[in-house]
Amino acid sequence: MANSESKEYWRWTESRWTNPDLDWKNGEIISAGVDVGSVSTQSVVMVDGEIYCYANMRTGSDSPDSANKSMKWALDGTELPLDNIEYAVGTGYGRVNVPFAKRAITEIACHARGANFMYGPTIRTVLDMGGQDCKAIRCDHRGKVTAFLMNDKCAAGTGRGMEVFADLLQVHINEVGQMSLVDEEPEPVSSTCVVFAKSEAVALLRKGWSKDNVLAAYCGAMAHRVVTLLERLGVEDDFAITGGIAKNIGVVSRIEKELKVTAPEPSIDPQLAGAIGGALFGKALVEKASKK
Amino acid sequence: MTVIGIDLGAKNTKVVILRSSEILATSSVLSGFDQQSSAEEAVNEALNKAKITREDIKHITATGAGMDAITFANDTVTEISASARGISKVFPSVRTVIDIGAEEGRAIRLNENGKIIDFGINEKCAAGAGAFTEAMARALEVELEKMGEMSLKSTKAVPMNAQCTIFAESEVVSLIHQNTPREDIIRAVHDAIADRITSMTRRVGIEKDVALVGGVANNIGFVDSMKRNLGFDLLIPKDPIVPEFISAYGAALVAQDTMNGG
Numbered sequence: 001m002a003n004s005e006s007k008e009y010w011r012w013t014e015s016r017w018t019n020p021d022l023d024w025k026n027g028e029i030i031s032a033g034v035d036v037g038s039v040s041t042q043s044v045v046m047v048d049g050e051i052y053c054y055a056n057m058r059t060g061s062d063s064p065d066s067a068n069k070s071m072k073w074a075l076d077g078t079e080l081p082l083d084n085i086e087y088a089v090g091t092g093y094g095r096v097n098v099p100f101a102k103r104a105i106t107e108i109a110c111h112a113r114g115a116n117f118m119y120g121p122t123i124r125t126v127l128d129m130g131g132q133d134c135k136a137i138r139c140d141h142r143g144k145v146t147a148f149l150m151n152d153k154c155a156a157g158t159g160r161g162m163e164v165f166a167d168l169l170q171v172h173i174n175e176v177g178q179m180s181l182v183d184e185e186p187e188p189v190s191s192t193c194v195v196f197a198k199s200e201a202v203a204l205l206r207k208g209w210s211k212d213n214v215l216a217a218y219c220g221a222m223a224h225r226v227v228t229l230l231e232r233l234g235v236e237d238d239f240a241i242t243g244g245i246a247k248n249i250g251v252v253s254r255i256e257k258e259l260k261v262t263a264p265e266p267s268i269d270p271q272l273a274g275a276i277g278g279a280l281f282g283k284a285l286v287e288k289a290s291k292k
Numbered sequence: 293m294t295v296i297g298i299d300l301g302a303k304n305t306k307v308v309i310l311r312s313s314e315i316l317a318t319s320s321v322l323s324g325f326d327q328q329s330s331a332e333e334a335v336n337e338a339l340n341k342a343k344i345t346r347e348d349i350k351h352i353t354a355t356g357a358g359m360d361a362i363t364f365a366n367d368t369v370t371e372i373s374a375s376a377r378g379i380s381k382v383f384p385s386v387r388t389v390i391d392i393g394a395e396e397g398r399a400i401r402l403n404e405n406g407k408i409i410d411f412g413i414n415e416k417c418a419a420g421a422g423a424f425t426e427a428m429a430r431a432l433e434v435e436l437e438k439m440g441e442m443s444l445k446s447t448k449a450v451p452m453n454a455q456c457t458i459f460a461e462s463e464v465v466s467l468i469h470q471n472t473p474r475e476d477i478i479r480a481v482h483d484a485i486a487d488r489i490t491s492m493t494r495r496v497g498i499e500k501d502v503a504l505v506g507g508v509a510n511n512i513g514f515v516d517s518m519k520r521n522l523g524f525d526l527l528i529p530k531d532p533i534v535p536e537f538i539s540a541y542g543a544a545l546v547a548q549d550t551m552n553g554g
């Protein structure tokens with residue numbers, strides 16, 4: 001067991017960043033968003049609505065601990081004390097378990113708000129492909145949610161499903177997307193269920209398919225799965241993708257092709273959308289309180 | 293007259309040889325990637341046991357997920373019909389059949405003549421099939437065959453939130469990390485799959501007697517969870533037609549019917 005897991009193909013790169021152009025000491029409102037997801041946890045600290053620092057890491061077995069760790073890492077080397085953060089918002093699956101947060105806001109609201117910040121006010125449809133769920137969200141020019149649909153019951157169409165395939169094919173998760181871009185697109189894997197898709201993939205490999213082609217067939221199936229969810233909700237332009245799978249060119253390009261839309265290239269890590277949304281809500285809540 | 297029924301399932305290939313309604317032999321082999329050769333292997337094994345040859349066989353009827361791959365079969369019958377035909381022969385009083393294989397689950401309603409009046413299938417999701425318990429056994433590092441017995445030793449019902457097999461694997465691992473007794477986790481696994489099977493069966497309607505067939509019926513822990521859900525006992529076929537042989541037996545009966553001009 002330990003041996004087969006020692007090569008962790010699913011393990012994506014954790015990261016942290018500090019904005020060199022900002023000094024928190026000159027800021028008026030310091031707010032934060034902490035998105036404790038089922039797979040990853042992000043902390044984003046904003047100074048007057050601009051990203052000051054962030055950390056993106058794997059969620060541990062304990063939500064409060066994961067929230068504390070990611071915030072500690074985000075603040076690492078900034079000399080910004082945690083107590084100086086005026087308003088922290090918790091979001092994601094573990095949102096009620098963020099010890100230093102003043103409020104918990106759903107990840108649906110935070111992702112729409114975050115996508116609005118990342119991709120601009122023209123975004124009307126957001127597809128958030130998370131670690132263990134997938135959400136199709138419609139929003140207005142302010143990033144306010146108008147409708148949404150979600151799958152959180154089934155691993156098909158989630159990051160977890162992709163992790164299973166990375167492990168099965170022994171391809172690092174960061175490389176899956178690029179590898180899947182084959183010249184001749186194969187038929188998508190026919191099983192929806194990740195367990196059955198795995199058996200199907202093994203059978204394809206035995207038939208002599210290359211890993212690239214199997215990944216192409218799986219990325220195609222995954223894209224089709226989420227497109228079904230999006231079509232039930234209705235897609236209005238502009239369209240954007242957030243969450244870890246937004247970094248997978250293999251899935252993104254196939255969703256774009258099937259929906260005949262283009263998702264903008266992310267300039268900020270799309271896994272941060274929820275935490276960014278949380279930090280923006282935090283700022284807005286401080287402003288609201290000071291007006292009274 | 294001697295006939296053969298083959299059930300080429302997702303996991304095992306089962307064969308039943310019948311001579312004038314008498315069971316001559318049964319066999320079961322793992323379904324390999326080459327389904328045709330798995331079928332050959334199972335048939336040869338059963339022929340050897342029965343001490344007869346291929347020339348003695350008048351008709352072969354195939355069923356199961358891989359039935360179309362068997363080129364030497366004379367015809368095929370759906371899993372639903374095979375399962376219904378097999379159980380009606382063993383237990384004529386049965387009105388509801390719950391058939392849970394490795395990758396599929398079915399609920400079938402029968403009338404008093406053993407005719408199918410309604411059915412439901414889950415073939416899309418591993419969480420309603422044997423693959424679910426198998427994945428959980430792997431996560432728990434417990435032999436699949438020991439799951440049933442172990443869960444009967446459970447003293448506490450632990451809730452299981454995940455439906456999806458993939459998510460349930462992670463949930464089982466975190467339950468282990470929380471030092472939840474293995475017996476209680478295994479019972480939670482059986483309760484979870486039993487809940488899904490029960491709701492699938494409710495959709496076609498539950499009328500007594502109810503039979504449980506397919507490989508998963510060998511799991512006494514799952515049977516116990518089903519009993520708790522339904523509030524009454526289920527009929528489970530015994531030797532020589534154990535639960536996983538019902539469809540192969542049904543296919544053999546269909547082969548016999550065909551030869552008798554039925």
